Amino acid sequence: MLEISELHKRFAGGPDAPGGKVALDGISFVVRPGEMFGFVGANGAGKTTTMRIIMGVLQADSGSVSWQGRELGRDTRRHFGYMPEERGLYQKMRVAEQIEYFGRLHGLGAAAAKKATEDLMERLGVAERRNDAVQALSLGNQQRVQLAVALVHDPEVLVLDEPFSGLDPIAVDALATALQERCRGGVPVIFSSHQLELVERLCDSVGIVSAGRMVATGTVADLRAAEGNTLRVVVRDPAPGWAEGLPGTVSVNGDRHILRTTDGDDQEILRRAVKAGHVEHFGVEQPTLTEIFKEAVA
Amino acid sequence: MNGLMLVARREIMTQIRTRAFVIGLLISAVLVAALSYAPKVFDTPDVYTLGTVNSQQLPLQAAAPEAKFEWRSLPDEAAAKQAVLAGDVDAVLVNGTKVLTDGEIEPELGVLMQTVNREVRLGAIGTSIPPLQIESVNPDARYESARTGIAVVLVLVLFMMLLGQAVMVAMGVVEEKGSRIVEILLSTLRPWQLLGGKILGLGVLGLINLVTILAVGLGAATASGIASDFPPGIPGVVAGVLVWFVLGYAFFATLSAALASLVSRQEEVNTVMTPLTMLIMVTYFVAFYATNDATGTLATVMSYVPPFSSMVMPVRMAATEVPLWQVGASMAAMVVAVLAVLAFGAKVYERAVLRTGARLKLVEVLRAK
Numbered sequence: 001m002l003e004i005s006e007l008h009k010r011f012a013g014g015p016d017a018p019g020g021k022v023a024l025d026g027i028s029f030v031v032r033p034g035e036m037f038g039f040v041g042a043n044g045a046g047k048t049t050t051m052r053i054i055m056g057v058l059q060a061d062s063g064s065v066s067w068q069g070r071e072l073g074r075d076t077r078r079h080f081g082y083m084p085e086e087r088g089l090y091q092k093m094r095v096a097e098q099i100e101y102f103g104r105l106h107g108l109g110a111a112a113a114k115k116a117t118e119d120l121m122e123r124l125g126v127a128e129r130r131n132d133a134v135q136a137l138s139l140g141n142q143q144r145v146q147l148a149v150a151l152v153h154d155p156e157v158l159v160l161d162e163p164f165s166g167l168d169p170i171a172v173d174a175l176a177t178a179l180q181e182r183c184r185g186g187v188p189v190i191f192s193s194h195q196l197e198l199v200e201r202l203c204d205s206v207g208i209v210s211a212g213r214m215v216a217t218g219t220v221a222d223l224r225a226a227e228g229n230t231l232r233v234v235v236r237d238p239a240p241g242w243a244e245g246l247p248g249t250v251s252v253n254g255d256r257h258i259l260r261t262t263d264g265d266d267q268e269i270l271r272r273a274v275k276a277g278h279v280e281h282f283g284v285e286q287p288t289l290t291e292i293f294k295e296a297v298a
Numbered sequence: 299m300n301g302l303m304l305v306a307r308r309e310i311m312t313q314i315r316t317r318a319f320v321i322g323l324l325i326s327a328v329l330v331a332a333l334s335y336a337p338k339v340f341d342t343p344d345v346y347t348l349g350t351v352n353s354q355q356l357p358l359q360a361a362a363p364e365a366k367f368e369w370r371s372l373p374d375e376a377a378a379k380q381a382v383l384a385g386d387v388d389a390v391l392v393n394g395t396k397v398l399t400d401g402e403i404e405p406e407l408g409v410l411m412q413t414v415n416r417e418v419r420l421g422a423i424g425t426s427i428p429p430l431q432i433e434s435v436n437p438d439a440r441y442e443s444a445r446t447g448i449a450v451v452l453v454l455v456l457f458m459m460l461l462g463q464a465v466m467v468a469m470g471v472v473e474e475k476g477s478r479i480v481e482i483l484l485s486t487l488r489p490w491q492l493l494g495g496k497i498l499g500l501g502v503l504g505l506i507n508l509v510t511i512l513a514v515g516l517g518a519a520t521a522s523g524i525a526s527d528f529p530p531g532i533p534g535v536v537a538g539v540l541v542w543f544v545l546g547y548a549f550f551a552t553l554s555a556a557l558a559s560l561v562s563r564q565e566e567v568n569t570v571m572t573p574l575t576m577l578i579m580v581t582y583f584v585a586f587y588a589t590n591d592a593t594g595t596l597a598t599v600m601s602y603v604p605p606f607s608s609m610v611m612p613v614r615m616a617a618t619e620v621p622l623w624q625v626g627a628s629m630a631a632m633v634v635a636v637l638a639v640l641a642f643g644a645k646v647y648e649r650a651v652l653r654t655g656a657r658l659k660l661v662e663v664l665r666a667k
Contacts, residue, residue, distance in 0.1 A: 012666065052481070055481065055485045056484075056485055057481045057484050057485060057652050058652065074486075074488070077485050077486070078485075078486050080485065082481070082482055082485050083482075084478040084481040084482060085478070086477075086478055087477070087478065088474070088477035088478035088479030088480070088481065088482060089477065089479065090312070090473070090477075090479060091473075091477070092312065092316070093308075093312055097311075101304070101308055102482065104304055105301060105304055105305075105483065105486050105487060106486050107486075149482065150482075
């Protein structure tokens, strides 16, 4: 289990912020083996800072990160796979050599690195580009190579900062499949994204950060339950003042009145609606992650 | 394999295959070879075409064995004037008493003709003057011009190699920082392994370059025959240059990496490197000055002061005989300087290389904990 607890980080102040800027204000969450954890939040909320601290490229002012009960050190992190924001690859290096090189840096022997590279290139569909320089590849293919670099040493934990940004839907699917495979193999995967539908579709659990704090965390189902379902009623041409005394809000669209509410007696509402006019729709709607997110960071 | 060696190996393998490296190596080899042949090409003997009208040819050849003389006999003074003006002859001796030229006569030819004419006339009346014996009291003098020439070439080669490799290091550091590869690298490597591997790898490439240049230079010098003018002890001088390159490179490359780690974009490399480029240039100028005055006070003093010693001492070693203890003392001082720079550079690099974004100030980096 990857456990992040009480991370605090303040960046030194510049001329624009003399007191410094608080980037993390007590971030805590856990990711279990085989769990895909979606990290969402507005720009500057602290996602990248958290990931960089997990990967040890940034030091927290306080707090800790532990993997399987042990505080992380360089030796443990060697077994992590990492994709930084605004990815980095050697543009002029060949695809296969690059993946192999990172495999060796992560401690694989020459033969093992070669084999892992071959397997990955095959699976990610970049095998025929093995001898091309990275800069000759399309963005989607570069991203696949980047993922291969993160995966080559068969990492125990995956930390990916915005892995899906800038990809077309097909590349997104390829990447998602690769991540799900690893996840099924028992690897905890953390990734950040602004594509909330994608996070909703892929992730077992979600953490929403805002201004350096974790404002909501849990499975998507838990978050939905906490948010509460919304009852939506559409009544056509109702008698005026039909909703008086009912909970929620009414919006008017032409001759249709739409009532939205998260509480109240649904049967009572239905009776009132039927009496007032022609009921076109009566249903309970689950909040989308986007709605939960907007609510959480508001 | 240890991380540092892996990094060094990558630097070598990626660079050595680039067209820029291969072409650069070829160009410098050709340049150095050309330089070795240059003295042969430019030292062609002087050739004079001379005419006579009603005169004996002067025995100029005996007086100036290196020059070549061609004689033509002309019918009269009018024809002689025409030949001079047409540029067919350099000068015409008329009636054994006057010389026709187009404008002023070439000074060497003038002096030669006057002297030989005088000698011939004096000889005719039975007077012969023994020529002055010339004796050099400086035993080294025979090699002086060769030594200076070697020193000039070596210091130029050293300068270009040191500057070139320092820039390569800087660009490599910024490539990794700007693209954030450094974040992946530093999640598995220590900063000193990454920095050390890069400096080591590019240093090996520099050495390959330098050894090639020196080998081609010596080979071409032997082939062209100018090596016969070389003073003894050239192998020692060449070995010295290699050692000084390693020391100078370690010094400049480390500073270069430290400065480069302050910026995140290739366009900013030039600006941030300016102080270092200036330092390398100044070192070169001092060393170049020293080729002219290798025994002077400036050369002697600067050959002990790091980093100037990395170029000035090889100049002194090539241009004069330098006692071994002096070389040793100078190297010891340079080694101390290199160690200090390594400690300083590694600290700056470690603190700055992960702080992507706007250009950092050196003071700011040093002050931050």
